Amino acid sequence: MPKRQLRVGTQWLYVDEAEKLLREAIRIRDEEQRQLHGSGHHQSFISKYIFSTDHKWIGVQYGVTALVFLLLGFSMMLLMRYQLAWPGKPFHPLIAKFLGASNAPGGIMLPEFYNQLGAMHGTVMVFLAIVPLAVGAFGNYLVPLQIGAPDMAFPKLNMASYWCYLPGGLLMLLSFAVPGGAPSSGWTSYPPLSVIATRGQDIWLLGMVLLITSSLLGSVNFIVTIVQLRAKGMTWMRLPFFVWAQLVTAFLLLLAFPPLEAAAFMQLMDRVFETSFFMPSGLVISGTPLVRAGGGNPLLWQHLFWFLAHPEVYVLILPGMGIIAEVIANNTRKPLWGYRSFVGASIFLGFMSFVVWAHHMFMTGMGTVINSFFQTTTMIISIPSVVILSALLITLWGGSIRLNTPMMFALAFLPMFAIGGLTGLPLGLAAADIHLHDTYYVIGHFHYVVAPGTIFAMFAGIYYWYPKVTGKRLSERLGKLHFFGSFIFINGVFFPMFIQGLAGVSRRLYDGGAQYEHAKPVLHWNVFMTVSAFGLLIAQIPFIINFFKSMVWGERVGANPWEATTLEWAAATSPPLAHGNFATMPVVYRGPYEYSFPGHEFDYYPQNVPDPTPPPAPPPDGGGGLPQAAVAQKES
Amino acid sequence: MDSHAHAPHAADAHGHAELEIPFTVEIRPDTGLYNGKLGIWLFLASEVMLFGALFSALILIRTSAPNWPRGSDILNVPLATLNTFVLIASSVTVILAWANLRLGDLKWGRIWLGVTLLCGFGFMIIKAIEYGTKFSHHLFPKTNNFFATYYLMTGLHGLHVLGGMVVFAYLAGPGAKMFNTKREQFVNRVEVTGLYWHFVDLVWIFLFPILYLL
Numbered sequence: 001m002p003k004r005q006l007r008v009g010t011q012w013l014y015v016d017e018a019e020k021l022l023r024e025a026i027r028i029r030d031e032e033q034r035q036l037h038g039s040g041h042h043q044s045f046i047s048k049y050i051f052s053t054d055h056k057w058i059g060v061q062y063g064v065t066a067l068v069f070l071l072l073g074f075s076m077m078l079l080m081r082y083q084l085a086w087p088g089k090p091f092h093p094l095i096a097k098f099l100g101a102s103n104a105p106g107g108i109m110l111p112e113f114y115n116q117l118g119a120m121h122g123t124v125m126v127f128l129a130i131v132p133l134a135v136g137a138f139g140n141y142l143v144p145l146q147i148g149a150p151d152m153a154f155p156k157l158n159m160a161s162y163w164c165y166l167p168g169g170l171l172m173l174l175s176f177a178v179p180g181g182a183p184s185s186g187w188t189s190y191p192p193l194s195v196i197a198t199r200g201q202d203i204w205l206l207g208m209v210l211l212i213t214s215s216l217l218g219s220v221n222f223i224v225t226i227v228q229l230r231a232k233g234m235t236w237m238r239l240p241f242f243v244w245a246q247l248v249t250a251f252l253l254l255l256a257f258p259p260l261e262a263a264a265f266m267q268l269m270d271r272v273f274e275t276s277f278f279m280p281s282g283l284v285i286s287g288t289p290l291v292r293a294g295g296g297n298p299l300l301w302q303h304l305f306w307f308l309a310h311p312e313v314y315v316l317i318l319p320g321m322g323i324i325a326e327v328i329a330n331n332t333r334k335p336l337w338g339y340r341s342f343v344g345a346s347i348f349l350g351f352m353s354f355v356v357w358a359h360h361m362f363m364t365g366m367g368t369v370i371n372s373f374f375q376t377t378t379m380i381i382s383i384p385s386v387v388i389l390s391a392l393l394i395t396l397w398g399g400s401i402r403l404n405t406p407m408m409f410a411l412a413f414l415p416m417f418a419i420g421g422l423t424g425l426p427l428g429l430a431a432a433d434i435h436l437h438d439t440y441y442v443i444g445h446f447h448y449v450v451a452p453g454t455i456f457a458m459f460a461g462i463y464y465w466y467p468k469v470t471g472k473r474l475s476e477r478l479g480k481l482h483f484f485g486s487f488i489f490i491n492g493v494f495f496p497m498f499i500q501g502l503a504g505v506s507r508r509l510y511d512g513g514a515q516y517e518h519a520k521p522v523l524h525w526n527v528f529m530t531v532s533a534f535g536l537l538i539a540q541i542p543f544i545i546n547f548f549k550s551m552v553w554g555e556r557v558g559a560n561p562w563e564a565t566t567l568e569w570a571a572a573t574s575p576p577l578a579h580g581n582f583a584t585m586p587v588v589y590r591g592p593y594e595y596s597f598p599g600h601e602f603d604y605y606p607q608n609v610p611d612p613t614p615p616p617a618p619p620p621d622g623g624g625g626l627p628q629a630a631v632a633q634k635e636s
Numbered sequence: 637m638d639s640h641a642h643a644p645h646a647a648d649a650h651g652h653a654e655l656e657i658p659f660t661v662e663i664r665p666d667t668g669l670y671n672g673k674l675g676i677w678l679f680l681a682s683e684v685m686l687f688g689a690l691f692s693a694l695i696l697i698r699t700s701a702p703n704w705p706r707g708s709d710i711l712n713v714p715l716a717t718l719n720t721f722v723l724i725a726s727s728v729t730v731i732l733a734w735a736n737l738r739l740g741d742l743k744w745g746r747i748w749l750g751v752t753l754l755c756g757f758g759f760m761i762i763k764a765i766e767y768g769t770k771f772s773h774h775l776f777p778k779t780n781n782f783f784a785t786y787y788l789m790t791g792l793h794g795l796h797v798l799g800g801m802v803v804f805a806y807l808a809g810p811g812a813k814m815f816n817t818k819r820e821q822f823v824n825r826v827e828v829t830g831l832y833w834h835f836v837d838l839v840w841i842f843l844f845p846i847l848y849l850l
Contacts, residue, residue: 151655153671220678228659228671254682259689264695265788273777275784293780307689373802499656505788580655 008149026558027471030160030573033583051163053155056576058162059141060469065166065306066133070455071540072173075122076117083109084512085530103181111510113356115184116200118508121174122187123204126489127211132449133458134319135253136165136216139222140248141469145568146240148231148588148608150580161217167212175203186508191278191298196272205268212261215253216321223248231567233588238607241342245322247407249315250351256311256354263304270296273573277301299364306357310582316450317417318346321388322458324410327460328392331369331407332399333603335593338391338424345391346525352381362430363437371430380429385421405479409460412487413453420448423498435485438508441501452490457484459543466560471555471574480548485539492532496525563604566592570606639702640821661820683796687839689727690792692845694785705782707848710775712766713835718846719762726755727837729803730830737823742815749808749826752833756801763794793843796836803829 005020013021052058058330079099082091090107103113108492140158144151152158180198183189194201226247247335250627266277274292278301281294298562336342358366358374393414401407423445436442467473503522505513512526513519560569568576571586572614586608594605658664659671666672671739707713733748770776770783779785807826814822 106716149658151657153659154675155655155657215804216679216682220675220682222794224671224675227667227674228664228669229657254678256684256687258682262686262689265792269777273784273787275694275777275788276781277784277788292785293778295697295781297697300696303696304689304693429762512651629823 003157015205023556023558027556030471030559034577035183036583049516051159053151053159054578055144055152055155055158056142056469056581058158058576059137059139060337061162062132062136062140062165063138065169066129066137068130068135069124069169073129074537075123076121078537079109079116080117081530081533083114083510085527087514087579089510091457112184113181114181114510115186115508116176119183119186119189119204120176120253123172123183124169125450126184126187126316127208128165130171130316130454130458131312132165133214133220134316134454135222135246135249136162137321138242138319138461138465139249142465142568143222143225143243144229145468145572145576146243146566147226147229148232148567148571148582148586149225150582150585152221154221157221161214161221164210164214168207171203171210172207175200175207178203188309189301190305191265191267191270192280192283194279196290202268205264205271208264209261212264215257219250219253223254226250231586231588234567234607235588237256237340237343238588238591240322241325241336241346242319242322242340244343244346248346249318252311252315252318252353253418256308256315257440259304260308262303262519266304267301299366299478302361302364303358306360307354308514310357310360311350311353313446313449314349317385318349318452320349320413320454321346321392323457323461323464324392324413325409325536326404326566327464328395329593329595330464330562331402331404331410332395333402333595334395334399335591335595336391337394337397338387339591339593341387341391343385349384349388352384353379354494356381359428359430359433362433368430375428375430379425382421382425382428389418389421404463405461405474405483406464406521407475408480409456409463410481412483413456413460416452416456416490417446417522420445420450420453422634423448430516435504436501437532438506440497440505440507443507444497444501447494447497449472452487454589456486459483462547464578465524465568466550466575467557468568468572468574470551471556472550473557474546474550474554474562478542482539482543485542489532489535489539493529493536496522496529499566500525514602560606563602565594565604565606567607571608650715661818661824670824672725672824672828673831676831680832683835685788687842690785691791691842694789697781699784701781703768706788707782707786707846709783709840711786711848713848715762715766716844717758720844722755722758722762722786726752726759727834729755730826730833732804734823734830737815737826740819742812744809745815745826746812749804752810753801753804754798760794760801761766761796763790789843789847793836794841796839800829800833800836803832813819813844 002630004015005012008012008021009017047053049057052061079091079095082089088108091099091104091109093107096104096107097110099113103110103116140152143149143369168612181200183194183197183200183204185194185197185201187199189204226239226243266275269275270277270279276293278294278298279290279292279294279296280298283290283292283294303555325336325342356374356377358370362371362374396411410518423441427436427442427445453547461477463474500513500519505516505519505522509515513523548565557574557576559572561574562569564570567586573583577583587605587610589610590605590606590607594600594607596603597605657671659669661670663670729748729751730818733752733801736748737745769788775782807822807829811825812822814825
């Protein structure tokens with residue numbers, strides 16, 4: 001095929017050269033805009049980078065902190081997986097030394113330490129990694145940009161939110177250092193075990209109170225921002241779906257967390273003031289009767305905990321779905337199929353998530369009537385998830401799909417989340433749950449939702465918005481290496497869990513089930529899963545290299561490298577102006593996903609571009625003709 | 637007034653650019669709210685869930701207990717009744733403070749804020765007397781679940797009163813300087829604090845009969 005050329009000014013250039021020139025021009029214009037509007041103020045290092053009130057920087061703070069916690073939670077899991085695959089085999093001397101003789105004497109992990117790692121892996125991943133990444137980082141950075149706001153409604157509260165999260169997280173980690181070690185009663189902290197546990201549990205509870213405060217401040221801020229600060233013309237049905245997802249998420253955090261806070265106070269009182277909110281009468285521990293007033297109810301904790309923790313599942317998944325919707329619409333170059341269904345489904349999902357919590361408690365003897373109720377609501381809540389997933393799938397149909405790294409993660413999300421969601425149905429049925437409850441099947445199910453589901457969505461988001469934050473693009477080659485490695489190994493980690501779980505292997509076993517006869521036929525999968533987990537670790541190395549390398553050597557891009565329609569790309573520079581986001585406040589003229597708009601000259605029609613004025617009527621003499629094409633073409 | 641026309645930043649007296657968030661002071665026409673007011677309502681919604689969870693927990697523990705003492709037999713009903721009136725009075729005075737400030741009367745606004753603060757003090761002192769008497773009779777949270785819930789719920793409510801008092805002290809004291817520079821925003825601050833204060837009052841209106849009378 002002959003190479004095509006474009007005329008730019010008086011010169012003829014090859015298309016790729018012209019593109020490079022255009023990018024450079026856009027970059028210089030961005031730079032000028034930033035210098036004009038963004039640098040008129042002098043801030044100290046501390047107010048700019050540490051106690052910043054700029055939502056973009058707070059988003060970056062959240063993102064980097066959460067990624068560190070993500071790696072930390074992953075490392076804890078690797079230690080556990082090593083023990084599960086080869087029970088009683090000593091660690092490498094260096095790791096043994098790091099863990100210390102109190103946790104791993106002679107390099108062999110103690111059961112108590114295994115329990116600590118299990119509890120902390122769950123806590124770190126849910127409360128310190130995924131939620132802060134999905135809401136704190138992506139939400140903070142993108143929501144004001146996507147709705148055309150200069151910042152969040154309460155910038156100082158936003159700062160306070162991060163500065164409650166970080167100490168809360170560090171406090172949680174500190175619990176490893178107190179006598180008795182970290183909390184070891186699981187991330188669910190069920191009493192009475194958690195009430196009689198060592199001091200680490202107090203720290204867990206205090207850490208939770210800080211994290212709940214952080215999420216409360218954040219959720220109020222998000223809702224007020226979305227309701228109050230939408231740009232002119234940004235009506236509710238013109239909001240990008242990501243913003244809708246964040247709005248529903250914020251309501252879940254706002255209303256579901258306080259009951260856990262109440263429960264945390266009660267557990268703290270049970271532990272510190274020896275009350276009996278959760279302690280039943282006549283409890284005997286290791287042969288000694290416990291001296292307490294008694295009369296409490298351990299199930300009360302479970303109800304209050306799951307009243308938070310089930311909506312929390314949707315807090316984990318909704319922002320991910322929002323990111324996937326943005327990436328898929330952009331890379332199929334067509335509008336989302338059924339935007340209104342997305343919005344309706346996410347709101348319905350939010351409401352329903354408050355009435356399904358006790359499906360985690362089918363085995364506690366609540367009774368068949370209550371079980372039936374929660375089983376029914378659980379089946380109903382699967383509908384909106386299916387609506388969203390189906391709509392995403394149908395969006396692909398007939399699109400001219402661009403297979404870049406964010407899109408690959410987004411495409412992988414669809415079947416992975418589907419596996420995670422569909423395997424949840426048997427758990428939601430009270431009868432099937434009798435067999436599956438507390439087995440590895442449960443672990444497989446929710447990890448499919450959160451790991452190759454939400455975390456893949458987060459990766460899609462990182463690859464997609466990295467150019468917005470840094471002005472540089474992540475390397476596609478390293479990105480694809482990261483994607484394929486992660487995709488293969490993550491299935492290797494989690495799929496065998498279904499096999500083990502169906503065979504009846506219980507979760508939370510220190511030796512991975514070696515002591516049970518019925519686990520023998522499926523025990524060999526433990527080695528496979530552990531090897532896959534280490535493979536998954538290796539697959540993250542290209543990402544880590546890419547993340548830092550591209551900041552310096554990445555390809556420089558203009559404001560809108562993905563040719564997107566939403567405001568964060570169309571109306572802002574890359575990175576956006578430090579102060580107020582936009583040079584002029586954008587005005588919105590249309591919906592968020594006007595790709596391949598019939599009759600428009602480009603295949604994307606940004607939200608902030610006014611409709612063209614109708615062409616002037618031809619002059620009365622009938623002459624004039626078509627205007628000269630701005631750019632001529634010829635073939636060489 | 638169409639606030640979308642506002643530039644995103646305006647310079648303050650020192651030449652520093654101060655980021656101006658739309659609708660901090662003025663009302664957004666299509667929602668009819670300024671940011672702070674929506675914020676406080678959302679915060680109160682989460683507070684409803686917090687105290688709602690505690691009330692639910694109390695009901696669950698109480699209904700499953702073989703015997704449960706009557707609050708009026710062991711708690712000091714006359715003192716708590718007095719406290720109820722103190723708190724209701726403070727809800728009236730905070731409205732008076734807001735109304736006076738809105739009409740431009742800083743002096744009386746501050747006086748009423750001060751009276752509200754004093755009512756808060758009064759409430760806390762009476763509460764402390766009640767707690768002290770209970771402690772002297774060796775009635776602690778661990779005594780039984782009645783006292784556990786009593787101390788937890790009144791204690792958490794007391795912390796809310798204390799939080800409100802800190803804000804009132806700030807608004808009546810150093811915070812009142814804002815009256816001369818950003819009057820509307822200051823009056824809004826008093827209004828949202830007042831909304832919070834009414835909620836704290838309302839929680840007590842529920843706590844009083846449930847703990848002391850039933």
